Amino acid sequence: MSSATHLRYEILRVLRNRxxxxxxxxxxxxxxxxxxSGQRHATFNGTSFPLYFMTAMAVYGSMFAAVGPGARIGRDxxxxxxxxxxxxxxxxxxxxxxKVVCAYLIVVPTLVLLYLAGASLGVRLAASxxxxxxxxxxxxxxxxxxxxxxxxxxxxxxxxxxxxxxIVVLFSLFGGVxxxxxxxxxxxxxxxxxxxxxxxxxxxKSVLAGGGWPGQAWLVIAAWTVVxxxxxxxxxxxSAARA
Amino acid sequence: xVTEAGSEGGITLSRLSKSYGAVPAVRSLDLAIxxxxxxxLLGPNGAGKTTTIDMMLGLTRPDRGTISVFGAPPAKAVxxxxxxxxxxxGSPLDHLRVRELVALTASYYPAPLGVDDVLRLTGADAxxxxxxxxLSGGQAQRVRFATALVGNPDLLVLDEPTAGIDVxxxxxxxxxxxxxxxxxxxxxxxxHYLEExxxxxxxxxxxxxxxxxxxxxxxxxxxxxxxxxxxxxxxxGDTAVLRALPGVVAFERHGDSVILSCxxxxxxxxxxxxxxxxxxxxxxxxxxxxxxxMELTADLVGTGADLTEATR
Numbered sequence: 119m120s121s122a123t124h125l126r127y128e129i130l131r132v133l134r135n136r137x138x139x140x141x142x143x144x145x146x147x148x149x150x151x152x153x154x155s156g157q158r159h160a161t162f163n164g165t166s167f168p169l170y171f172m173t174a175m176a177v178y179g180s181m182f183a184a185v186g187p188g189a190r191i192g193r194d195x196x197x198x199x200x201x202x203x204x205x206x207x208x209x210x211x212x213x214x215x216x217k218v219v220c221a222y223l224i225v226v227p228t229l230v231l232l233y234l235a236g237a238s239l240g241v242r243l244a245a246s247x248x249x250x251x252x253x254x255x256x257x258x259x260x261x262x263x264x265x266x267x268x269x270x271x272x273x274x275x276x277x278x279x280x281x282x283x284x285i286v287v288l289f290s291l292f293g294g295v296x297x298x299x300x301x302x303x304x305x306x307x308x309x310x311x312x313x314x315x316x317x318x319x320x321x322x323k324s325v326l327a328g329g330g331w332p333g334q335a336w337l338v339i340a341a342w343t344v345v346x347x348x349x350x351x352x353x354x355x356x357s358a359a360r361a
Numbered sequence: 362x363v364t365e366a367g368s369e370g371g372i373t374l375s376r377l378s379k380s381y382g383a384v385p386a387v388r389s390l391d392l393a394i395x396x397x398x399x400x401x402l403l404g405p406n407g408a409g410k411t412t413t414i415d416m417m418l419g420l421t422r423p424d425r426g427t428i429s430v431f432g433a434p435p436a437k438a439v440x441x442x443x444x445x446x447x448x449x450x451g452s453p454l455d456h457l458r459v460r461e462l463v464a465l466t467a468s469y470y471p472a473p474l475g476v477d478d479v480l481r482l483t484g485a486d487a488x489x490x491x492x493x494x495x496l497s498g499g500q501a502q503r504v505r506f507a508t509a510l511v512g513n514p515d516l517l518v519l520d521e522p523t524a525g526i527d528v529x530x531x532x533x534x535x536x537x538x539x540x541x542x543x544x545x546x547x548x549x550x551x552x553h554y555l556e557e558x559x560x561x562x563x564x565x566x567x568x569x570x571x572x573x574x575x576x577x578x579x580x581x582x583x584x585x586x587x588x589x590x591x592x593x594x595x596x597x598g599d600t601a602v603l604r605a606l607p608g609v610v611a612f613e614r615h616g617d618s619v620i621l622s623c624x625x626x627x628x629x630x631x632x633x634x635x636x637x638x639x640x641x642x643x644x645x646x647x648x649x650x651x652x653x654x655m656e657l658t659a660d661l662v663g664t665g666a667d668l669t670e671a672t673r
Contacts, residue, residue, distance in 0.1 A: 123465060124468065124469075130457070135455070199453075205419070206442075206512065
């Protein structure tokens with residue numbers, strides 16, 4: 119029963135951190151209304167601006183949530199809790215799994231709130247399209263969860279917030295999250311298309327066009343996952359050896 | 362399925378070595394602890410106590426040597442729930458109350474004790490509703506003790522459990538500890554408080570520079586060092602003769618009084634009486650463990666070991 123109780127307390131710890139939880143949910147929502155309400159009839163790259171920006175802000179909030187488990191691991195290491203856990207029968211992977219579940223506890227309401235906000239500005243999708251878009255976003259977030267773990271194990275706790283925040287901002291900037299794209303063609307565009315954040319933002323448009331993501335998107339997500347996983351394993355081992 | 366810890370295995374550390382870079386922390390350390398024993402690892406800061414304990418708990422991998430905890434490697438013993446540990450660093454968790462932290466820890470073990478019983482036993486029941494990151498030093502220590510205990514482990518490992526705690530808190534702690542050690546648990550604790558090792562351990566293992574330098578009951582540790590002194594009034598004794606008496610390692614004169622520090626007080630006293638029948642006011646005193654400690658670690662002076670800290 120240890121994993122169920124552990125998960126229950128991990129969830130409790132997230133929900134009790136009300137300020138953090140509230141700000142995490144409210145920020146992308148506020149940005150969405152602030153920018154999109156004046157442009158409800160505008161178009162962007164061939165789709166309606168509200169659909170594009172709804173997806174962008176859902177992705178923005180979700181990326182912060184996805185790197186969150188790594189940040190929490192970092193804090194647990196700094197506070198000595200990880201060492202304490204390692205001298206109990208609890209398996210480290212149970213702790214990791216619980217933290218990932220907690221991340222999705224933030225991701226799912228973020229998506230739902232943004233969808234409602236988008237609908238209020240005229241975004242209309244079929245039920246199957248909403249679901250498909252959600253599926254694409256959840257899959258596209260996997261590299262960010264792993265990236266969070268890599269940095270959580272490697273970085274000192276003081277550096278964690280600026281590093282994770284900075285990385286999410288960079289991915290957002292190059293992924294077109296902020297409502298503009300840095301390039302439409304050329305080498306810069308190639309760089310953008312090699313980032314999972316770019317494809318995350320395209321999720322809404324791809325679903326509307328039908329057929330979901332192109333093969334290239336899946337390739338990019340898979341490549342980031344395959345590269346980051348062994349790094350996370352190495353970072354964990356390094357951290358465990360130091361403890 | 363719950364596996365029982367082997368009752369006769371005890372804990373065995375064989376030729377254990379660990380270095381941090383070029384600095385050796387533990388050097389070919391051998392130690393065998395029987396099940397049910399309460400053993401103090403006593404030594405100055407930097408002696409290698411924490412490194413030894415970390416290896417016993419599976420937190421640190423030894424460079425060389427082996428450890429067996431009830432017949433299993435440390436990681437296996439920990440996973441089986443045979444081990445409870447109280448580390449030096451605290452384990453406060455954001456947004457969790459004391460009672461919840463103890464209940465959470467209990468849930469990791471196959472056969473834990475009752476959470477309320479453990480809170481009462483450790484005196485943490487008085488602040489069970491407090492947030493774990495808002496505790497005083499003494500309260501945090503009780504909570505760490507409760508989390509070490511609640512899994513009902515066969516082996517309790519405590520790394521300087523009373524560091525930074527006031528005298529009253531230390532007394533309360535050891536009072537609870539005695540009840541628990543009486544239940545047949547194996548207890549290993551590190552300390553640099555000599556009086557704690559003396560008062561609460563069946564056996565003291567003196568560690569300095571990563572090695573065991575003495576190992577035995579507290580009385581034996583004292584006897585092994587020049588820890589008895591003979592005093593007497595002897596106005597006309599020849600200093601050279603006194604110093605050369607068998608069993609005497611040091612000699613002082615204060616006016617008519619002489620003070621002999623002895624490695625073997627029995628032998629020294631017989632020789633003293635034979636050589637100086639006129640000696641009066643004879644007094645033989647057992648040395649404190651502190652003196653024994655100073656004696657046994659005397660070769661460390663000048664090597665940078667912090668003896669003032671170790672013997673406070």
